Amino acid sequence: MTAYIVKRLIAMLVTLWLIITLTFFLMHSVPGSPFNEERATNETVQKNLEKYYHLDEPLIVQYGLYLKSVVTLDFGPSIKKSSQTVNEMLGRGFPVSFELGIVTLIVAVISGITLGIIAALRHNGILDYTAMTIAVLGISIPNFVMATLLIQQVAVNWGILPVATWVSPKHMILPTLALATGPMAIIARLTRSSMLEVLTQDYIRTAKAKGLSPVKIIFKHALRNALLPVVTVLGSLAASILTGTFVIEKIFAIPGMGKYFVESINQRDYPVIMGTTVFYSAILIMMLFLVDIAYGILDPRIKLHKKEGS
Amino acid sequence: MKKYVSLLLTCLLIFVLAACTAKQETGNEPKPTDKEEGTKEEAVTEKILYLNNGMEPTSFDPPIGFDAVSWSGLNNLMEGLTRLSQNHEPEAATAEKWDVSEDGKTYTFHIRENAKWSNGDSVTAGDFVFAWKRLLNPETGSPAAFLGYFIEGAEAFNTGAGSADDVKVKAVDEKTFEVTLISPQAYFLSVITNPAFFPINEKVAAENPQWFAEAETFVGNGPFNLAEWEHDSHFLMEKNDQYWDAGTVKLDKVHWAIVDDTNTEYQMYQTGNLDVSDIPADLSEQLFSEGKVQVGDQAGDYFYRFNLTLEPFQNVNIRKAFAMAVDQQQIVDFVTKNKEKPAYGFVAYGFNDPAGNDFRETAGDLVKTDIEEAKALLAKGMEEEGYEKLPEVTLTYSTSDTHKKIAEALQQMFKDNLGVEVKLANMEWNVFAEEQTALKFQLSRSSFLADYADPINFLENFQTGHSMNRTGWSNAEYDQLIKDAKNEADETRRYEMMYKAEKILFEEMPIIPIHFYNQVYLQNEAVTGIVRHPVGYLELKWADKN
Numbered sequence: 001m002t003a004y005i006v007k008r009l010i011a012m013l014v015t016l017w018l019i020i021t022l023t024f025f026l027m028h029s030v031p032g033s034p035f036n037e038e039r040a041t042n043e044t045v046q047k048n049l050e051k052y053y054h055l056d057e058p059l060i061v062q063y064g065l066y067l068k069s070v071v072t073l074d075f076g077p078s079i080k081k082s083s084q085t086v087n088e089m090l091g092r093g094f095p096v097s098f099e100l101g102i103v104t105l106i107v108a109v110i111s112g113i114t115l116g117i118i119a120a121l122r123h124n125g126i127l128d129y130t131a132m133t134i135a136v137l138g139i140s141i142p143n144f145v146m147a148t149l150l151i152q153q154v155a156v157n158w159g160i161l162p163v164a165t166w167v168s169p170k171h172m173i174l175p176t177l178a179l180a181t182g183p184m185a186i187i188a189r190l191t192r193s194s195m196l197e198v199l200t201q202d203y204i205r206t207a208k209a210k211g212l213s214p215v216k217i218i219f220k221h222a223l224r225n226a227l228l229p230v231v232t233v234l235g236s237l238a239a240s241i242l243t244g245t246f247v248i249e250k251i252f253a254i255p256g257m258g259k260y261f262v263e264s265i266n267q268r269d270y271p272v273i274m275g276t277t278v279f280y281s282a283i284l285i286m287m288l289f290l291v292d293i294a295y296g297i298l299d300p301r302i303k304l305h306k307k308e309g310s
Numbered sequence: 311m312k313k314y315v316s317l318l319l320t321c322l323l324i325f326v327l328a329a330c331t332a333k334q335e336t337g338n339e340p341k342p343t344d345k346e347e348g349t350k351e352e353a354v355t356e357k358i359l360y361l362n363n364g365m366e367p368t369s370f371d372p373p374i375g376f377d378a379v380s381w382s383g384l385n386n387l388m389e390g391l392t393r394l395s396q397n398h399e400p401e402a403a404t405a406e407k408w409d410v411s412e413d414g415k416t417y418t419f420h421i422r423e424n425a426k427w428s429n430g431d432s433v434t435a436g437d438f439v440f441a442w443k444r445l446l447n448p449e450t451g452s453p454a455a456f457l458g459y460f461i462e463g464a465e466a467f468n469t470g471a472g473s474a475d476d477v478k479v480k481a482v483d484e485k486t487f488e489v490t491l492i493s494p495q496a497y498f499l500s501v502i503t504n505p506a507f508f509p510i511n512e513k514v515a516a517e518n519p520q521w522f523a524e525a526e527t528f529v530g531n532g533p534f535n536l537a538e539w540e541h542d543s544h545f546l547m548e549k550n551d552q553y554w555d556a557g558t559v560k561l562d563k564v565h566w567a568i569v570d571d572t573n574t575e576y577q578m579y580q581t582g583n584l585d586v587s588d589i590p591a592d593l594s595e596q597l598f599s600e601g602k603v604q605v606g607d608q609a610g611d612y613f614y615r616f617n618l619t620l621e622p623f624q625n626v627n628i629r630k631a632f633a634m635a636v637d638q639q640q641i642v643d644f645v646t647k648n649k650e651k652p653a654y655g656f657v658a659y660g661f662n663d664p665a666g667n668d669f670r671e672t673a674g675d676l677v678k679t680d681i682e683e684a685k686a687l688l689a690k691g692m693e694e695e696g697y698e699k700l701p702e703v704t705l706t707y708s709t710s711d712t713h714k715k716i717a718e719a720l721q722q723m724f725k726d727n728l729g730v731e732v733k734l735a736n737m738e739w740n741v742f743a744e745e746q747t748a749l750k751f752q753l754s755r756s757s758f759l760a761d762y763a764d765p766i767n768f769l770e771n772f773q774t775g776h777s778m779n780r781t782g783w784s785n786a787e788y789d790q791l792i793k794d795a796k797n798e799a800d801e802t803r804r805y806e807m808m809y810k811a812e813k814i815l816f817e818e819m820p821i822i823p824i825h826f827y828n829q830v831y832l833q834n835e836a837v838t839g840i841v842r843h844p845v846g847y848l849e850l851k852w853a854d855k856n
Contacts, residue, residue: 032740036747037453043777044448044469045455052451082451083369083523084541092541148573156577163577165567166543253569255542268740 008292012285019281020070020274024063027273034079034268053079053270066274075275080267086275093257094279096166097244100254103176104241105234108183113230115184116191117218120226123196131188138185144247147178151251164253175252179245183237187230194226224298231298235291239284243276357855358563359837360585362575366542366568371522372508373445373452378847383566384505385847386547387530391419391438391487391507392499396852398660398763398843400499404433404509404531404554405487414494414799421485426552427511428528428535435481437509442479442489443467445506454506457761460498460796462490494799497764504762504846533559533851544568560839560854576832585834585855591711594830595647603830605649607844609658610759610827611768612650614705614720616820618782620752621701627691628700629819632753633677634684635727636720642825645719646712649830653823654678657765657812660844663805669765673809676816677823681727688728704733707755708742716824717755749782756780759827763845765808766795772815783820 033055035046050056054065069076075086119131154174155163162171198204199222207217244258257276264272295302367383369375375384393403402408405419425433444450446458446468459465461479466472478490491498501507514521514529521527525539525546533555534547547564550556567583569575572590579587589597597603616623616632623629638652651659654675661669692700705720707713717734724732732753737745746754758778760767771778773789788811795807815821829842836856841849 030741031744032738033744035453036740036743045451045453048448048455048468049451049453052449081366081368082374083371083520089541151574151577156580159581163581163583164569164571164574165578165583250571251574253543253567253571253574255540255568259542259570266738266740 008289012289015285016278016281020278023274023277024066027270028059032268034270070278076271078269078272080269086271089260089272090257090275090279093244093255093260096254097249097256097258098242100172100175100179100256101242101244103172104179104183105238107176108180108187109234112184112187113191115188116195117223119188119192120195120199132192135185135188138181141181143178143182143245144251146181147175147248147251150174150178164251166254175248175254179241179248183241186233190229190233191226194229195222198222198226227298228295231291231294235287236284239280239287243280243283356562357560358565359561359850359853359855360565360567360583362569362584362587363566364568365570369522370528370536372441372505372510373450373454376452376454376506381505381847383545384508386532386534386564386850387528387536388505388508388532390502390509392503394503394843394846394849396841400503415491417489417498418482419487421487422554423485424554425531426554428530428550428552429514430552431511431513433509433531434484435487436484437512438487439479439481440512440515441508441510443474443477444510446477447474452506454504457501457504457506460491460493460495462492493797495796496801496804497762497766500764501762534564542568559851561850564850579832585837587832589830589832597832598647598649602832604833606829606842607658607660608759608827608829609660609763609844610757611653611656611658612757612824612827613653614822614824615746615754615756615781617749617752618820619749622695622697622703623752625691625695626818627687627694631684631688631691631728632724633819633822634680634687635723636822636824637679637723638824639679641716641719645715646825648828650825650828653825655812656815656821656823657768658760658826658844661763661765664801673812676813677819684727700730702733703730703752704735705753706735706737706742706751708739709736713755746780749780760845766792769808769811769815772820781820783818785814785818788814
């Protein structure tokens, strides 16, 4: 197991390095510059700015400087918001996105699995259809439409919850709902189909025959196996939800890090593009690693350390 | 079995609810700006204005925060030698009075005895010398540095050819600041209202070079203090008791939300969480018809640039034909529907010549919508160039709904009025900006917002090789007129030169003006006295909320 983990860690570092390198050169190959403005600044000022941010150096030198900053975990100052460093921006935005993301994930996972189990147990019954109708709606309605609907109805028309901003727990409810519907629906559908499959298996019949209680059968035997596909999607889902979503954060004026992904690219704010990409990749790689570990725990048939030999 | 399942589901439900509330309680720290609780108790004693800044300010470092999202904050947190009055004219601010030398080049400012920094320090001439040299220092990398080029020695210093010592700004004594210009500039007093020219507390900056990055360390000299700044979330201003004119300031606090989405902003306005809101594009017509929208001028143009280096726009008659085929009135009435003034010249409304007449009204309409003449000019131009058929024309704009609508309207007008099929293309803004500067488009969208309140700021853009020219147009007489106007001390003669220059611009027609910008907004009726200057900044010094 330890050897496996070490091997995975090395592979993760190599992956990260590849991502950094690719992103760096792709980013610089896109036309445009962080200093493009509708009101053009004159050439000398522009040159001064380029010098200040080392943008006048050959690309390979910039790449070297950049690798150095990644190794020291200091992504430097943002070009567009020069009084802030990328580290500060991530350090400020990520906890907010994470807070919203983790609540969203809890809501989505619990309600999704619940809906999925209900649907599977009441296969082709009213409850199944109801649950799956909710799921289909959840998948088909984009979260920004959901967000706008929720704000207009709950906040403006009924006036029971605040419209936007990130001040008190009350402010979390609408964005969580808007953000959770999609993942909830995906999880519900996955749970349902894999539960249906698992429930027809022999070992479930054996368990029933042994006279085990239904709760034990569903949770200990059926759900555990049924969760494997859910865990698979959960890895990448968690990485993207935890690092913030541009649209939801924009609509609800949430000071998370979602907007940096999009804004930095539009503005060609190179240090921020790199910072967000590296950060997101690291989290994603980490999540995928956790998913693999979780496989082993959920399904004893998957033995991680065996991979060494093969 | 059924019993168990329902029991289990109930448990799950309880767990979901518990998980939510538990998590939410942990985040329940008392925040000083929690509006729901705050307003009820404090409404009686405190006047708090709720505004939206749209985006996180770029920087509150005066020479760096050179954009509207920084100015709204900066202009109310700090103050230069002069400040724009309620009539948008520069008036005495940190400087109590000033003397101008006979040649109009040397200004001696007398700083108020009671001009103080928010930490109690006195505002000195040295603070201005420090700040202005810092603005011009190439190492500061200020995008606003060019505004200071009218100071002697400034351009050389900023371009690396000269030194800081040669910049002609000096502290005669603690409260006397002297600056020498390269030429008499009538608009000098107005330029220095720009935040780029705000003083910086040298002592504070020496101790903490990043003093402007957080509210705790921010030291200003304006009507308000920066009390709180939670980045990307909100910032809070409080009345500054150290301000020399604190008696005029009526608001106790100004809370700036940072909400980037106009629909959300409008919904927050509807629920009373904001006092002022922009107008969501989809609701604009409805809100205008309900008479709720307020409109103010903004000194800037929405226009199109011809590229004189690409066919067929090397020909002046073809350019004129395209310009005359455009119906500006129709565009503002039926396309933008935002009550903008149609533009038939380049200099915006709101600048008075020495006789007290508005520049735009005096200069009149320099381009007009005239379909017959447009057709005749097109035919003439094509003949001059020997075209059987007009080379294909592509009109390019940066990707945006508004730009698209206007581009499509233009396409239709060129088709109906000239019989010319124009192709449309759009691209991401940053690439667009780069290609436009490189003169790669035939006809492309542009906009201009004035940096300081003088017609020359509009006209200087089209000098040969100016970074805002981007048309390939060049005219020696025009260049000379702009240069002379910048050196002219006599206002009447200066305005004559500028009138003449604008006329030349439109005789040659390197651009098609579409409309002047305006500021449209919804505002809580209880709020009064917010001044929106056509050039630049939002002013809260005189604002009040009942």
